[in-house]
Amino acid sequence: MLVKKNCPFCQGTGVRMVYTSVLFGLLKRQIPTTCDECEGNGYVLEFPLCPFCEGQGLIGNERELCRACNGTGRVDTFGFIPRSKLKPGTFFNRRCDKCHENRFEIVSQIEEHKMTRSWEREEELRQVEIVEQVKVRCTSCGHTYNIPVSGDWHQDLTPEMTGDLEDMGVNLSFMYEKR
Numbered sequence: 001m002l003v004k005k006n007c008p009f010c011q012g013t014g015v016r017m018v019y020t021s022v023l024f025g026l027l028k029r030q031i032p033t034t035c036d037e038c039e040g041n042g043y044v045l046e047f048p049l050c051p052f053c054e055g056q057g058l059i060g061n062e063r064e065l066c067r068a069c070n071g072t073g074r075v076d077t078f079g080f081i082p083r084s085k086l087k088p089g090t091f092f093n094r095r096c097d098k099c100h101e102n103r104f105e106i107v108s109q110i111e112e113h114k115m116t117r118s119w120e121r122e123e124e125l126r127q128v129e130i131v132e133q134v135k136v137r138c139t140s141c142g143h144t145y146n147i148p149v150s151g152d153w154h155q156d157l158t159p160e161m162t163g164d165l166e167d168m169g170v171n172l173s174f175m176y177e178k179r
């Protein structure tokens with residue numbers, strides 16, 4: 001579900017050459033420096049395309065922000081929250097588009113909701129389907145919205161999967177928080 005790709009900025013080496021001036025700018029020299037795109041790991045993580053907006057980040061005729069991915073077009077950490085934890089009291093990290101803080105709390109159980117997907121043709125305009133969603137709230141500014149729940153995500157994470165994801169730098173702090 002998560003793809004590890006060679007970092008395109010350092011070709012997977014984790015190191016980039018930068019030019020630096022020496023002798024008051026009379027000479028330029030290349031020095032190796034840690035690649036900041038991948039933080040020296042040599043790889044970047046590519047999250048799969050968001051199934052709700054198909055990678056567009058926007059939904060429907062109104063071009064509303066897709067809340068499944070928060071407009072990024074790719075599944076984020078929310079997709080890894082196991083279904084059993086999609087309930088009030090679970091926290092996860094996501095950037096708030098109102099106050100730019102990073103922490104959200106789930107504040108509802110899973111609820112059913114009619115949803116219109118993004119469409120290309122007019123006959124699709126009336127197509128609605130029932131999706132599940134949960135309501136979330138920014139813990140800093142109180143901004144709330146609903147996030148649709150994809151049936152393909154929210155699996156129970158085995159200890160191996162948890163370890164692999166954390167090795168790849170995915171923040172899974174919601175796995176450890178209890179209230």
Ligand SMILES: [Zn+2]
Nearest residue numbers: 007010035038
């Ligand atoms: Zn890199």
Ligand SMILES: [Zn+2]
Nearest residue numbers: 050053066069
């Ligand atoms: Zn989306």
Ligand SMILES: [Zn+2]
Nearest residue numbers: 096099138141
């Ligand atoms: Zn906020």
